[in-house]
Amino acid sequence: MHLPEGRRAGPSRMNILHYWRAMWGIIGRELWRFVTQRERFISALVRPLVWLFVFAAGFRATLGLAITPPYETYILYEVYITPGLCGMIQLFNGMQSSLSMVYDREMGSMRILMVCPLPRWFLLLSKLLAGTAVSILQVYVFLAIAWFYDIKAPWQGYLWVLPALMLAGLMLGALGLLLSSFIKQLENFAGVMNFVIFPMFFMSTALYPLWKLKESSALLYNLAKYDPFSQAIELIRFALYGQFNQPAFIYTLAAFIVFMTAAIIGYNPSKGMMSKKGGG
């Protein structure tokens, strides 16, 4: 069904143009879809805002007993939780993309994309970049609302956070891609929520700092510490305050490479899960 790599390539200049067109086609489609679907835009914002205005408000005074980097003074809980909610937006976005890929596969549009005469990894990466671009857009809108709620980072932080959001978005998107290669039917997505999203979110530094978790359980502390979602959040948190968290960067990058490689293998019809499922 698929042509060998060598036969796909035409003249090399034409090839780059192809790649370029395909990538922007995919990203453009995703952004357009996002902007035009107002409900999706609003619902993507409502979730973190409910956490910020309702959940965090109830726990306002819980932190403020110890100062941990990158913070230099006492902070309210809503200030702490904000980078975690940026991560949450990206986590859900990554999962949403994976959901839409399962849908695309069921509807057959994935087949059309996959038979396009460009390498599979490139198509998947373009899909991933498209999803990440959408999530970054959502995060910035969320940060703007938080700013009016008096949750303000130094202005440089809003620039530094962009590369951090890119990497975090790619990593979480790659995880979504990987999962979507495993999911046979749309109905199985509930399982993903229960077994992936919730544990990943609650066992992370999104809602509570590591030192707080350490107080309750060493196991929980270790699970949270090595949760790639925690590392992505810490990368975002430090970047938002103009600091570079190297260990978090390395960990997130490594997680991205692992998830992406596995997803590419997963989408390979001869090796991966696709052949067993008969989808695609």
Added chain:
Amino acid sequence: MKKYGSSLFLALVLAGAVHAETVFVTLEKDNALAVVDPIEGKLIKTVPVGQRPRGIAISPDNKFLYIATSDDNAIKIIDAETLKEIGKLPSGDDPETFALNPAGDRLYVSNEDDSLVTVIDLARKKAVKQIKVGVEPEGITVSSDNRWLISASETTNMVHWIDTKTNAIVENTLVDPRPRAAGFTADSQQLWITSEMAGTLMILDAKTKQIIKTIRFEVSGVTADKIQPVGVVIDKGRGRGYVALGPANRVAVLNAQTFEVEKYLLVGQRVWNLAFSPDQKRLYTTNGVSNDISIIDLESQTVTKSVGVGTYPWGVAVKP
């Protein structure tokens, strides 16, 4: 070019060194004085000063620090450069709070246990008078025009207006329970007094000596019993006033014209006393339970940093 560059750098460093101010913090439990560079946000050193140091003030010429060492029953005079003790003042028993007059030649000490205010002549280092006041005098201040000495009695719930010329009480004003700290506006027209128990700030008119406004503090998410206003300062232009709210861990920011509370800033635990930087661009708070001081940037009205200093930071004074 390189030479110019390096000398420019040197000039900048020197300029920085000239402008850098020093924050002195008394550490009640460590029996020491913490020296902090607030620009760098670092504790430079800690030096022993005597038993249970609390109240602190710097002389108008910035040469001497006066520190009430309560368990030594004395007020110590410390050289602000070398930080060596150069003398002692006869303060009476257990001195905690005191006030320096604007000229820097008189020092007034609250003697809580004896219901007295001791007047000290700084040139002679002698107590020249003891003024009988209400029970448990605590808050004490002198107006910037040197007309009034104010002593607030915690148990009598009274503010005593003492004429600095005669050292006699001219009038008393009843205030909310447990008045703690007092501060005059720079124009000496208003006296601001905090009440620890009622959780209020009272504004008194210096002419009529009556309360013209009472402000009650309410912080969302903090129970009323934790709101115990203590230290109070007002900026030179009477633009804003700041009140430390004790165990509420907040500093209230007030518009000094309308007396509206604009903001509550989160600082360390049990915030006690406040001091401005000489240019009034920053405010320093001592946080007794969390053992640190918080630095507030007054332009952006944000807490920029909290710096650990030692056990039970109490009073704060700033040297330019």
